[in-house]
Amino acid sequence: MIRLSGVCKSYGTARVVDQVSAEIPSEGVTSIIGPNGAGKSTLLSLISRLQPMDAGSVAVGGLDVAATGSRELARTMAILRQENHLTMRLKVRDLVAFGRFPHSGGRPTAEDRGHIEYALEQLDLLTLADRFVDELSGGQRQRAFIAMVLAQDTGYLLLDEPLNNLDMKHSVEMMRLLRRLADELGKTVVVVIHDINFASCYSDTILAMRGGRLLHQGTPGQIMQPEVLREVYDIDIRIEEIDGNRIGVYFA
């Protein structure tokens, strides 16, 4: 479980995360949704100690994020941010192998190599493994980064907009993969996601944010309601039930 209590963060005078308290349940997929500037990405980087928070506390699997050693945290949770700009030339396999660093400290064992190949396979990267990351397309690169955090083999996986740059096929496959990671390996997956329909179809829990505050937390059935979404996004969204999934229609 990830427990947030009274988490705050300001940039200058602007409060980007405002008194957020929540419990994110273990072994499932949790989506954080909300309009631009809602503080979703900032919240994710506070949970994952990429940025220090101004107030409040975060515990991931019982570990206080502010007080636990970085390496131990790295074996507990993996975070991938939204913008990953690599100025260096690294082969896909080498990049993924660095995901094992918190475990191996740079001396990969047979077990580490197993994890690396597994991650490459899951992200459909085996044929690209010996290519340089900077020579790949945006979507392939995104998959390579996700393979790296997958190889990290942590109980908690935090992804900021994992569908960035992915086409429809790879988006669906990515969400299916996250679902399987939760269902079959018992991982706790937290994603920041823009597409509410992906959130609706694949999550167990949805956190809806706006203006730095957590407005609602609930199941897709509870969050995918016109009045809730209106409060979050400020537009009218019609909800249709298709094949047992609640789909928001907002295109016209």
Place this chain on the structure above:
Amino acid sequence: MAISAVNRPAAADAASPSAAGRSDAHRAAVREAVLLALAGGGTAILAAASMFVGVSDVSLPALLSGSQDAWDIFWISRVPRTLAVILAGTAVAVAGLIMQLMVRNRFVEPSTVGTVESATLGILVVTVLAPAAPLLAKMGIASGFALAGTALFLAVLRRLPARNTLLVPLVGIMLGGVIASVTTFFAYRFDLLQTLNNWMIGDFSGVLRGRYELLWIVAGLTVLGYIAADRFTVAGMGADFTTNLGMNYKAIMRLGLTLVALISAVVVTTVGAVPFLGLVVPNIVSLIFGDNLRRAVPWTAVFGAGFVLGCDILGRTIRYPYEVPVGMVMSVLGAVIFLFLLLRGRKARG
């Protein structure tokens, strides 16, 4: 993706396609080790040639006939010079590579961001204030200045509104220019312009036994750079990646830039600045082998040594029996190669 059901990855799963991938990777590693050995052999041949180029007659027959003069020159001048070239070439190239990863920019190296200029200023300050100070003390002061200069460069970078790829080296060159002009001004006032040239333009002609041994310090620093290679590679991916992998980004940055500053200061005080080396060699290595430092450091070291050896031999033969300082040869060759790399990169990127 989504080919197979999710299973806990098993290392002993020999039947999986990944096992084949692994043995391919193994073959590639062996092939690369052989190539590296060949390149090392090539550099060794250049080193051997370097022992026999010069005005005095040190030829293989003279050595074999047991000529005392030949052996003296061999041990007092030729061997130290060759070793100095190899040590400096290796270290400066590796320092350039580390700096490029730390700054996350391909177009920087210690002599284009103010590190080398600051070291030179440091030596000038000691020379004026304490001319009798031992070389090691001069080196220490130069290292302090080099560290401060590098820190200043990074502080300026942090304040830049946008981190444009070309803006970063430009800022470095300007900063280096300002520091160099301060140095030149005081050198002029204290009538030390001639002496200043010794540090600003690298030259191995003055290397003799007893006057280069401090350069072995950089060998240690280079080895340290290789030991920390994985950490530097991770830091090159950025602060967030580094933190995610459980490492202290700032600590790695400090270690990397300290290594770079020390290497620059030691090389400048013993043989003078070796320009372009830290720019050209890491960029060539990166194009061919990428930036995973565990692989790139050995190649950079071998190419760095080979490049300086070649330039030094060229400098000694081009106007024989006179010598052109290696720094000058490298400036010309380095600039041409670098221009070529820049244009080639642009073509590749469209």
